[in-house]
Amino acid sequence: MEVLTAKYEFSDNVLKITLSGEIDHHSAKAAREEIDLRILECKAGTVLIDLRNVGFMDSSGLGLILGRYTHAKEAGSVLKIVNPSPGAEKVLRMAGSDKIIPIIHRKNN
Amino acid sequence: MKKVINETELVFSAVSENESFARCAVASFCAQLDPTLEELSDIRTAVSEAVTNAIVHGYRDSGTGKVYISCKILENRTLVIKVRDKGCGIEDIALAMTPLYSGDPSGERGGMGFSIMESFTDDLKVISGLGKGTTVIMTKKFSPFNFCSVDPKTI
Ligand SMILES: Nc1ncnc2c1ncn2[C@@H]1O[C@H](COP(=O)(O)OP(=O)(O)OP(=O)(O)O)[C@@H](O)[C@H]1O
Ligand SMILES: [Mg+2]
Numbered sequence: 001m002e003v004l005t006a007k008y009e010f011s012d013n014v015l016k017i018t019l020s021g022e023i024d025h026h027s028a029k030a031a032r033e034e035i036d037l038r039i040l041e042c043k044a045g046t047v048l049i050d051l052r053n054v055g056f057m058d059s060s061g062l063g064l065i066l067g068r069y070t071h072a073k074e075a076g077s078v079l080k081i082v083n084p085s086p087g088a089e090k091v092l093r094m095a096g097s098d099k100i101i102p103i104i105h106r107k108n109n
Numbered sequence: 110m111k112k113v114i115n116e117t118e119l120v121f122s123a124v125s126e127n128e129s130f131a132r133c134a135v136a137s138f139c140a141q142l143d144p145t146l147e148e149l150s151d152i153r154t155a156v157s158e159a160v161t162n163a164i165v166h167g168y169r170d171s172g173t174g175k176v177y178i179s180c181k182i183l184e185n186r187t188l189v190i191k192v193r194d195k196g197c198g199i200e201d202i203a204l205a206m207t208p209l210y211s212g213d214p215s216g217e218r219g220g221m222g223f224s225i226m227e228s229f230t231d232d233l234k235v236i237s238g239l240g241k242g243t244t245v246i247m248t249k250k251f252s253p254f255n256f257c258s259v260d261p262k263t264i
Contacts, residue, residue, distance in 0.1 A: 056154075066219055095219060
């Protein structure tokens with residue numbers, strides 16, 4: 001079973017969170033608290049969530065992203081999605097979350 | 110009634126660890142239809158939605174109860190997946206299926222599960238009643254067989 005891991009990089013007022021693995025209700029439950037803590041700690045202007053290594057994501061992943069968006073906003077940060085995998089992007093766009101949370105595609109990191 | 114070409118059944122405990130097991134098992138069963146990557150991803154997502162709902166809502170995340178899946182491959186590359194729980198059931202199915210509606214009080218759910226099942230498959234039916242459990246029936250027709258994929262036995 002593929003677990004979900006999170007890598008955090010904080011520099012120049014940007015907190016980049018790279019998620020790797022599969023996001024479902026089971027894995028989201030475990031990741032939520034830690035991500036919220038880091039967002040609160042860093043108080044970055046921008047929080048980027050990188051989804052290139054997320055091979056699977058369902059509505060629980062969507063809930064995880066939307067919940068972190070709200071949490072980041074309360075902490076004074078703007079949250080954006082970077083380089084989602086095709087599967088993750090399909091779910092995000094289907095749900096219309098891209099109308100609230102921008103999706104950015106970029107070549108390097 | 111269309112002829113059943115192949116079928117399988119799966120019963121497992123309603124615990125969140127099994128969400129990934131269930132979608133992987135159904136995806137493995139579908140491999141014989143030589144699906145595209147996108148079709149496979151759609152099936153995994155739709156199954157994950159139905160199974161998660163059974164665990165989280167049907168059995169209220171209690172870790173008790175069982176989830177029952179049946180998969181049938183019919184003629185014309187059609188897959189029918191049934192996901193059933195014997196949990197609390199749904200009082201108002203139409204309301205539950207409304208996009209963005211969630212009966213979950215935690216605020217961590219977007220109410221998009223049924224919408225995803227609907228858009229990632231060709232047909233979705235929900236049979237449920239208070240105290241009667243819930244059955245979700247999803248049908249997906251796979252695109253015509255792709256002859257470009259080379260069978261190693263023919264080389
Ligand atoms: N198997 C079930 N048993 C009982 N109630 C259910 C079941 N499946 C769905 N429901 C009810 O229908 C509602 C809508 O389900 P849906 O999957 O669309 O959204 P959600 O699970 O609340 O959120 P999301 O799937 O986006 O995380 C649920 O909140 C729940 O109240
Ligand atoms: Mg759901």
